[in-house]
Amino acid sequence: MTPTLDLTVGPLLYWWPRAATMDFYGRIAEGPARTVVLGEVVCSRRNDWKFEDWLALARDLAAAGKRVVLATLALVASEAELRAVQRLAAQDEFEVEAGDASALQALAAGRRACPGLRPFVIGPHVNVYNRAALELHAALGAGTWVAAVELALDAVAATNPRADPVIGPHGPVATEVFGFGRLPLAFSARCFTARHHRLPKDACDFRCRSDADGLLLSSGEGEPFLVLNGIQTQSAALHALPAAGAALRAAGARSVRLSPCAAHFPRVVELFDAAYNRGAAAADVLAELRGLGLPGALVDGYAWRRSGMQPLAA
Amino acid sequence: MPEAATARRKPELVCPAGSLRALQLAVEAGADAVYLGLKDATNARNFAGLNFDDNQVAEGVRFAHARGARVLMALNTYADARDPSPWHRAVERAAALGADALIVADTAVMRHAREHVPDLPLHLSVQASATTWAAIEFYREQFGIRRAVLPRVLTLSQVQHVARHTQAEVEVFGFGSLCVMVEGRCVLSSWVTGQSPNTAGVCSPPGAVRWQDTDAGVEARLGGVLIDRYAPGQPRGYPTLCKGRFEVDGALDYALEEPTSLNTLAILPQLIDAGVAAIKIEGRQRSPSYVAGVTRVWRSAIDQATSGARFSVAGAWNTELARWSEGQQHTLGAYDRPWR
Numbered sequence: 177m178t179p180t181l182d183l184t185v186g187p188l189l190y191w192w193p194r195a196a197t198m199d200f201y202g203r204i205a206e207g208p209a210r211t212v213v214l215g216e217v218v219c220s221r222r223n224d225w226k227f228e229d230w231l232a233l234a235r236d237l238a239a240a241g242k243r244v245v246l247a248t249l250a251l252v253a254s255e256a257e258l259r260a261v262q263r264l265a266a267q268d269e270f271e272v273e274a275g276d277a278s279a280l281q282a283l284a285a286g287r288r289a290c291p292g293l294r295p296f297v298i299g300p301h302v303n304v305y306n307r308a309a310l311e312l313h314a315a316l317g318a319g320t321w322v323a324a325v326e327l328a329l330d331a332v333a334a335t336n337p338r339a340d341p342v343i344g345p346h347g348p349v350a351t352e353v354f355g356f357g358r359l360p361l362a363f364s365a366r367c368f369t370a371r372h373h374r375l376p377k378d379a380c381d382f383r384c385r386s387d388a389d390g391l392l393l394s395s396g397e398g399e400p401f402l403v404l405n406g407i408q409t410q411s412a413a414l415h416a417l418p419a420a421g422a423a424l425r426a427a428g429a430r431s432v433r434l435s436p437c438a439a440h441f442p443r444v445v446e447l448f449d450a451a452y453n454r455g456a457a458a459a460d461v462l463a464e465l466r467g468l469g470l471p472g473a474l475v476d477g478y479a480w481r482r483s484g485m486q487p488l489a490a
Numbered sequence: 491m492p493e494a495a496t497a498r499r500k501p502e503l504v505c506p507a508g509s510l511r512a513l514q515l516a517v518e519a520g521a522d523a524v525y526l527g528l529k530d531a532t533n534a535r536n537f538a539g540l541n542f543d544d545n546q547v548a549e550g551v552r553f554a555h556a557r558g559a560r561v562l563m564a565l566n567t568y569a570d571a572r573d574p575s576p577w578h579r580a581v582e583r584a585a586a587l588g589a590d591a592l593i594v595a596d597t598a599v600m601r602h603a604r605e606h607v608p609d610l611p612l613h614l615s616v617q618a619s620a621t622t623w624a625a626i627e628f629y630r631e632q633f634g635i636r637r638a639v640l641p642r643v644l645t646l647s648q649v650q651h652v653a654r655h656t657q658a659e660v661e662v663f664g665f666g667s668l669c670v671m672v673e674g675r676c677v678l679s680s681w682v683t684g685q686s687p688n689t690a691g692v693c694s695p696p697g698a699v700r701w702q703d704t705d706a707g708v709e710a711r712l713g714g715v716l717i718d719r720y721a722p723g724q725p726r727g728y729p730t731l732c733k734g735r736f737e738v739d740g741a742l743d744y745a746l747e748e749p750t751s752l753n754t755l756a757i758l759p760q761l762i763d764a765g766v767a768a769i770k771i772e773g774r775q776r777s778p779s780y781v782a783g784v785t786r787v788w789r790s791a792i793d794q795a796t797s798g799a800r801f802s803v804a805g806a807w808n809t810e811l812a813r814w815s816e817g818q819q820h821t822l823g824a825y826d827r828p829w830r
Contacts, residue, residue, distance in 0.1 A: 250675070251621060251643075251672055251675070252621055252622050252624075252625070253621050253622070253643065253644060253648055254648065255651060257622075258622050258623075258624055261624075262624070276619070276621070276622075276625060277618070277619075277620055277624075277625035277628045277629065278621075278622045278624040278625045278628070280625075280628050281624045281625060281627055281628035281631070282624065284628065284631075284632070301675055303568055303595070303596070303597075303618070303619075303674060303675075303688060304597075305568035305569060305570075305571060305596060305598075305688065305689070306568070306569045306570065306571040306574050306596070306598050307571060307574075307598075308569070308574065308597075308598035308601060308602065309568075309569075309596060309597045309598040312597055312598070312601055312632070313597070316632075324677075324688075325677065326677040326680045326681075326686055326688070326689065327571075330572060331570070331571040331572060332571075334571035334572045335571045359681070361676065361677050361678050361681050362671040362672075362675065362676035362677065362678050362732075363671060363672045363675050363676070364643065364670050364671045364672060364746075365643030365644070365672070365824050366643075366670060366747075366824075368745065368746060371745075372738050372739070372745065391738060391739075392738070393736045393737070393738050393745050394736060394737040394738075395715050395716045395717075395736060395737070396716040396717075396718070396719060396734075396735060396736065396737065396742060397716050398737065399715070401715060401736065402678075402736070404738065404745070409671070409678065409746070411681060477684070478680070481684070482684055483680065483681065483682055483683055483684040483713055484677070484680060484681040484682075484684075485681055485682060485713070
């Protein structure tokens, strides 16, 4: 029997109104995703969700049967940000997804002192590009590896082969591959959303709250190209691997990450589940995805060792 | 305010060497150390016509050591999962050829170096994007790194804070091209061209660049995407992806970063007082004359800043540095954050 390809709802990368966020996770709780990653990973100024708020939401989702992971900030610069990372890493009620080496330091220290703590997740912005790197992170207590978005499936397979997985103190490391959504491509100390509005970062007026899917940047010829999301730069197009179930399994993936967008996301989760686990025809799933009115074109170049922006084959 | 500089420790001046000629000029101009890479994808300036073969490394090491300078080898890309052996071999070549330290980003490479050449000091590359003291401590605790090169995203007070809280030495960029993105955490280049700094050691590689003459001016394209358009006679920049002109809300502008150079001469005493152990000049891809000119200025500046005399930036220094600046424009970058 084909093993299930689990679905993970990645961290919400935008700043939505609180009611919209609550409504979104209410819908996710009812859907087929096995894992939900929570937390603000982009900007520490997006502050209306406190640590306790995330914990409360995590408990609700866990009560609904979801595996919940709490993610740390990807770019940590200030001491206040570092303390927030360390606080997240110190709790053991939920698994933690490391956004950078500051988190790894705290997670590794915690597990040195107390080996029985939960496994952690190596987030997509921690640079693990090969087997030896994955092995040493596994030895520190990693249980799941989210591959960097630019890694081709052949590199994913070589790093953590299905037939010979990396083994850590928690057993075989599970591979997760980014499979849907605008790709997080870069981080900067500078906020590009604030810059666009001619505002200083520390008085940004929280303008990114108006961009439910980020702020579109087009080439000089008007072609959608990138998306400004505060200090993060994303692809304008959506990476989408609904037709790659067999290749993902062959590469050793145990789960696929779907990154939230503002509209139709619960349906996207259902469609990926149908494609991977319920025998739906990839062509039908793709046709429906294309008809949903998603915020960008569909691409998949990274999976096949091409430029990331290569359009999905028809 | 007068600078009380008597007790300042002299930071190491670390200069780029894309070729043996650049290495020699850097050392003669007063570099304390030079950094170089091999002719392959194991380092983050993997450009045709640049870098060193084994004989050139050996000759460079002889030249530098004879004049009291150190040679650091950049091995700062991420080993290819399908065949990490070039990275392993590079570790051993560095040790055999007499390099004084390795500049590394990949934890797998760090582990390999620790196991096979335990006496060769490791410097954490900027490509490892360690932005906090805790991140640096992670690499120090796990792999014994002696020094960390800080990403060009921290403010001066953040640099001070990091230097105070880690046991590793801290190296910062003093001059050169600016990455607006955090190094090691930017895949814009592979998004458009399939090749990135992390995997291939290149950003916006020349092979993906096309220049086209059109009625509207000269167009610079990367992977087919229009990055910028220049009127006749307008100075042209290399079409690095993040420095292009793009459209947001109907306005065409440098939406990410304008072509500028980092120049921290003005805050050199503060950087030294922050406890910075080394100052790095960017530009292995630049000409030997760039290396010579920029090194001479920084040699004088560091000597003056640590002489006990009051520090002031000499007009001639800025004139010389301006010759070599991208976009002919200088900025203190994140150290001073005019945009904060």
